[in-house]
Amino acid sequence: MTSAQRAVNPRDLRRAYAASLSGTALEYYDFAAYSVAAATLFGDLFFPSGDPLVGTMSAFSTYAVGYLARPLGGFVFGRLGDVIGRKKVLVYTLLLAGIATFLIGLLPTHASIGGTAAVLLVILRFAQGVAVGGEWGGAVLLSSEYGDPxxxxxxxxxxQIGPPAGTLLANGVLALLAGLMSEETFTSGGWRIAFLLSAVLVLFGLWIRLRLEDTPVFKQIVDRRERPSAPVSEVVGAERRALIAGILVRVCPDVLYSLFTVFTLTYITQELGMSRGEGTIAVMIGSACQVLLMPAFGALSDRINRRRLYLYGTIAAAVWPFVFFPMIGGGSFAVLIIGTVVALAIHASMYGPQAALITEQFSPRLRYTGSSLAYTLAGVIGGAPAPLIMTALIAWLDNWWILGVYLALTAVVTGVGLWLSRDPVVESEVEESVVPA
Structure with a gap:
């Protein structure tokens, strides 16, 4: 059997799926644990201020640092993924994310070492962002390049299941810790356990990834001696439209996700007088639904036009805030859960098919670089500034409707990206003979 006819062992296919899911779940556990802590704890612990709004904005600033670091991760690890292979790079990103998160759990607060605590937190947050920037593109290719195109x-x-699974796990751990401890114990140090647990998750993720070979598609690229020498330059020069499309289609989902999993926790506590625990539970339930909805929408996009399905989700995203905020105005916990579940279901309708939509814009030999750059650069204009912009808009106008306008504008941006994108070319020259055994 020639390399061009190499078959995929079903066991390897299952391992690839598990490696992709578990790795991104771990890295988004790290990211989500920080996001929740930034919205509820880190303002007082690392950025003390007499004004709660200033403290929250300072904490969200380091949240943005995690997004701003992603392009560096996409640039460095994306390039390596197309040159040395998907598997090796994914081991490096997993280690980087896990170590950074573990160290956050050991970090002294402002009360102990003053402003140095905030500086160290920003550095570790930056390392988290670099790891996530290199993780996503490789994780997508690990499972998709083993599977049937x-x-x-x-x-x-x-x-794509990784983010809601990681969010669910992080919120669950933090909620459990908060429930088992007094408020004073939790805020003084109990929260650290959630970050220290990342060491266990890293070991599990490494165990799965180290047992797996690189993808059949990458092996064929190596056999044909088609590995790029300057993948970033090739993507920017030869596949620029694909890169722009990949960036823009991510903007609306990123802002939608930030609105309903990060900013809403602050909004309901400061504007509606609801508890932090109620918001956390609502996000957990919505994330649990997403774990099922992500693969469902991904599979649906294989049956109907992927771009059209994505467009329907984008339109729904633009409309939902104008329904959600009036719904929760009465402070009902049950209504908050329903509204959050619907919001995250809308997000799943875009995020489930998103990995396939972005990766298929690029040729196989440039996929890791192209996908990683699109994913990470989108975060800079979408997810990174979103909590800061939302906090500033509420402080400026003190009315929820401005948040709906902001999300609607991002939906227009994503619509432009869909217009620029192309429908999938299923049978590429490299992939056509890679089939399950």
Whole structure:
């Protein structure tokens, strides 16, 4: 059997799916644990101020640092992924994210070492962002390049399940710790346990990834001696439209996700007088639903036009804030849960097919670089500034409707990205003979 006819062992296919899901779940556990802590704890612990709004904005500033670091991760690890392979790079990103998160759990607060605490927190947050920037593109390719190209939406969704699974796990751990401890014990140090647990998750993720070979598609690229020498330059020069499309289609989902999993926690406590625990539970339930909805929408996008399905989700995202905020105005916990679940279901309708939509814009030999750059650069204009912009808008106008306008504008941006994108080319020259055994 020639390399061009190499078959995929079903066991390896399952391992690839598990490796993709578990790795991104771990890295988004790290990211989500920080996001929740930034919204509820870190303002007082690392950025003390007499004004709660200033403290929150300072904490969200380091949240943005995690997004701003992602392009560096996409640039460095994306390039390496197309040159040395998907598997090796994914081991490096997993280690970097896990170590950074573990160290956050050991970090002294402002009360102990003053402003140095904030500086160290920003550095570790930056390292988290670099790791996530290199993780996503490789995780998507790990599962999708093992799977049938005609079912790319489903197989690529393995990496998309990671964020809600990680968010669910992080919120669950933090909620459990908060429930088992007094408020004073939790804020004084109990929260650290959630970050220290990342060491266990890293070991599990490494165990899965180290047992797996590189993807059949990358092996064929190596056999044909088609590995790029300057993948970043090639993507920017030869596949610029694909890169722009990949960036823009991510903007609305990123802002939608930030609104309903990060900023809403602050909004309901400061504007509606609801508890932090109620917001956390609502996000957990919505994330649990997403774990099922991500692969479902990914599979659906294999049956109907992927771009059209994505467009429907984008339109729904633009409309939902104008329904959600009046719904929760009465402070009902049950209504908050329903509204959050619907919001995250809308997000899943875009995020589930997103991995396949972005990766299929690029040729196989440039996929890691192109996908990683699109993913990370989108975060800079979408997810990174979103909590800061939302906090500033509320402080300026003190009315929820401005948040709906902001999200609607990002939906227009994503619509432009969909217009620039192309429908999938399922049978590429490299992939056409890579089929399950």
């Amino acid at each position: 005609r079912k790319r939406g489903f197989w690529a969704s393995a990496a």
